[in-house]
Amino acid sequence: MDKKIQFLDVGVSVKNQLIFEHFDFTFHEGKSVCLIGSEGCGKSTLLSAVQGICSFHGDILKDALVRVVLRPISANCTISDYFHFSTLSLEQQMFVQEFLHLSTFDYPILKLNPVFLIKISILEAILSHPAFLFIDDILGDFSMQEKKDLFSFLHRKHITVFYVTSNMEDTLLFSYLVVMGKKGICMEGPTLSVLQEEKIMKRLGFSLPFYVDLSLQLRSYGLISNIYADEKELVSHLWKSN
């Protein structure tokens, strides 16, 4: 049966000040989603509501295990101590090794670089094999390749990701895009279809990913007929007749 998380008219107010309202969305297992939204529209607050650390109105119905990663880890101990490594099952130890790719786990957490601090937060969340993982906009120190590797790993482990980002290039790592505003969802759909709504996106204050923007401009000049999110495809179509 299809597992899902349903957001039913979810909204959050803090001290009578509205953060966001009317968020309606059904998040299905196996269909990872990227969420963008203007600054201060409540993206992180939405995740706090999912985690249960902020009060909200409406309903969030979950029929599977859900984990939320809001910030990097901060702990004054080694990785090994943090995870009580010796008490983990062999399967869990292998899972940790596969995710972190470290030769030893005796590093003090405070001395790790920001990428590892976030990876450890994510690892903590996924050790319990959740069906759904919500990740806030905290991957700023990751390279694009590190992000690809992370999402590919989560996909292999059958963890469906709901990823909040302010980096428009990241949207192309997901096939489904949701655009959030203070009054709920402004737009949603297959990522390239949403991004092609150039006027709406710009009116909402978003810039488009480089290749999408370039494709749209080149299409308006009649040089190509489709939108390409990949440089090789774009180049091969641009100079194909030569």
Place this chain on the structure above:
Amino acid sequence: MEIKLKNYIAPGKVIGFVHFPGSFAKLNNNKKISYITDEMFHQNISVQKYLEKHIPSFSVEKFEQACKMTLFDQSVLSRCVCHLSKTEMKKLRLVEGLLLNSETLVLVNFERGFYGKSRNYFQKLFLKLTKYGKCIIFISNDLEFLMGITKTVFLFTSEQVLSIDNYYDSRFHDWVDLPDIISFVKMLRSKGIGMDEYIERKEVLKAIYRSVTSGEKL
């Protein structure tokens, strides 16, 4: 400075000086430095109380000007600082830096969390602030944001600090993600397409148009 920033300066980080203050010695002796970091606020006090506590001569008029300049929403004055959004927290720190009339603003990953329109706005704002004699220092790994502000950046590698004044410099390659525009132009140049080292999308667009319509071959 060294102590305050040690957690932020790591391999792969780029420091962009918008207005170089002359020397590091001057910078170190400079008492008026504001750090606009991306750390969260944890205090349980309102925005107004926070500002009154940190700004010795807090004036509503100057506050309103600073809010307008930084796009900080004044309606959140009564909200607890720990309930602000991440971008509001950064704007509040910037408001604080402006109200303190700090000569130097050190911005750590400031651009994160902001989208295109706001990013463009802040690029223009920081350039404008340098005209008023402020020294603006960015610590970031977002070359695309820095490209819009400064030509010279300092790249921290694991062994040394490199001064680089061209975003097409190959020394960036191992340490930070190149903006797509740079990777794309580099790739086209390597394939023999005539193209200068552009950093603006519209220039690339024009160059592609010229190349394709003139029948240039890969």
